[in-house]
Amino acid sequence: MSGEQAQRTDEAPGEAPGAGGVRAGEAPAGAQDAPAAAEQTHADAQGEEAAEDDRPAHAWDSRRDLLRHSPGIILGSSARLGGSLVAGDQHGVSGGQVTGDVVLGGSKYEYHLGSGTPEETSGEILAAEVDSLASYFVRPSLGSHPEGGATAGEDCFTTALAELRRNRVLVLSGASSTGRRTAALMLLRAAGATAYRALDPVLPPGRIAPELTGSCGYLLNGLTTSPERPLREHHVRAASEKLRSADGYLVLVTGPRPVLLDGLPSVSWRMPPxxxxxxxxxxxxxxxxxxxxxxxxxxxxxxxxxxxxxxxxxxxxxxxxxxxxxxxxxxxxxxxxGNAAVEQQVTQWFDDPDATLHDKAFLIALAAFDEAPYPLTAELSDILYRHLLRTEMPDVSPCIPVFGSSSAKRVEFARAVLYQETEESDWGPVQQTKVQFRDPLTAFVLLREVWTGHPSSRPALVAWLRRLANDSRAVVRTRAAAAAAVLAAADLPSAMGLLIQPWACARRFRTRLAAASALALAHRLDAPHVPRILQAWCTADDHRLRWTAVRTYALAGDAFARDSLDAVLDAVAALDARGGPARAWPEEPDELAQSAASLLLAQAQSADSDGDSLLSQLVPLLKEPVWRGFVLRTFIHACGPTDDVLGGGRPLLLDLYAQLTPVPGTPGALQRQSMAALWRAVLNDPWSTASALEVMRNWVRRADKDPGAEAALAELLPALSVTGEDRKRLAYLLQHLRCDEGKRHPAVADRLHTRLKSVSTTSR
CATH class of the missing domain: 1.20.930 (Transcription Elongation Factor S-II; Chain A)
Incomplete structure (x- = not known):
């Protein structure tokens, strides 16, 4: 297949392959205006560059990108697009007064007056502010929550206050729309605090206790607990110990579904009627x-x-x-x-004769890039405008004023807000000017309306999203997938036929990844039939559909982990029945293992990681020749990712081993035994020994500056020394280990070697 033919296989639906192909919604090539031709030249150049660097990332890295760049309202809530309800974080700021939590870009912010520096990790909350909030604070009445739940039929304020007084630390969970910050301050006030300080919400859980130095009430509002950064028992116990000696209190305010390990309790806050x-x-x-x-x-x-x-x-x-x-x-x-006003506003925007097509293109782009950087949204809205103009007036050359409406005017027209937010990038934290609709439901309603209420816009919208799905920037590709997910939740057949399935059949990996991301996010939005689609694609004849399904399981399979693992195992069996990977996709065994590894890690990071696990399910498969190679590959892939986005943290599986309960007969002990069995298998298998030893070297190097990792290894290594050959292999590894580019023998290796010898001597 020539490069030109391969390029055409990725074109939008409605474009016929061949020299006479015409893109849907565009003028024929001979009639293209100069700006359009220039844009196409730029797109082709970008496509050629993308094709040269189009390698699929590791499945776990793809999952992290999806979590990092998706709209917060999709990741943090369950949205019902067909009605007026969206459950999750919402916000409102009016008249210069802020009440409750202010949600900006999916993150929660508190604004304080003062001359603090960026390095400050806490700031004073004036007692007068707390007293003012108390004047209109309402406690939930008994039995005020007919929907049921942990706090139904009881006063959750009384329950929370008793927990705070008893332990000095309280985890208060709830949606930001419930006034949870005000409730937290009222709890501190009722507990006896007369001075208050707000802690930085981005503090890692392990950094909280050192900040608790005074006799006051501490508030950490918007603590982000995630599978990558859960709150653990020792974090809370350390904080409780500090607060008892200082006569202080701490309320940790989290989202409605905090990731709490070791059985930590939390009190769910629900707003009064x-x-x-x-x-x-x-x-x-x-x-x-x-x-x-x-x-x-x-x-x-x-x-x-x-x-x-x-x-x-x-x-x-x-x-x-x-x-x-x-x-x-x-x-x-x-x-x-109310929410009906959002639907009315969206209708008015599209019906307004004074609103230009350029304005409407910005609204659509903002709906796809809500909570994203403003310059990016404005840039991509201009591209959408060109597509829309070619549909509406194909004989008119698109003309965009270089210095048109100011950002303030565009944002005001869209009823949005600009704000500053620091976000993680591949190069570290960066400050961004972001834009967000004032009402988070607007993005959903607008995308649904333009797709189902104005079908004449579909060719332009499809061409635009197709281009975004091939962009070199991960955030752009992810937002294209998020928009497709919203459209799939509103109209699955059209979204599948025009967007997701053509992406899944594309030649480029990044386009297929957009399809996988769209399906993963659509499943979060309760779009119908996603598991059925994945199950069918996982064993399809087309290797591109199989790749898309396998990667989707890696992105969202933890939502139905056991079914996902069964589907991946079916794909492994189908691969074996075909006699091995096809020439078109030689990496298929490795991709299947990456997907299963992501499922394993996602479940390991969940709050239920001490229960029945995929780790335990993999061990029996080692006895079956058809599964053994798959299990070994899966475990090797699972050993690599760390708890730090930039790769500098503790390996996730080692961290899991440290947190699991070693008491015999418990689920935690079973998982520990399963991990040790898998380690022994990869160390003793000729195919995987070299890779396993290199992974173990990396684990030991990371433990050089991490006492917790060293303690976990000190418990793990003896479990791997069952035979004399096992002990010799590990002893040699520890004695000859080097780090810092081979310049230094780490002291941790000697300590672990001493520990290994002492255990071996005792066992003999």
């Missing part, structure tokens, strides 16, 4: 002499209160109701409040 919160806010407002009960009885107010709304949104609504009571806002100004 909306009517109670609205009443409390109205009692502090100037109502022009009108009674609160009269305002609460208004039909439009009752309509808003029918659904539980975020605390910040109720605060804004209270201000609007007060303005109506004073006569400055008409009754219709109350009626259009």
């Amino acid at each position: 909306a009517v109670a919160l609205l009443r409390a806010h109205l009692q502090r407002e100037d109502l022009g002499g009108r009674p609160v009960d009269e305002l609460l009885a208004l039909d439009v107010v009752q309509d808003v209160l029918q659904h539980q709304r975020p605390v910040a949104e109720l605060t804004r609504f209270a201000q609007r109701v007060a303005a109506h009571a004073r006569g400055t806002v008409p009754l219709t100004g109350l009626a259009d409040f």
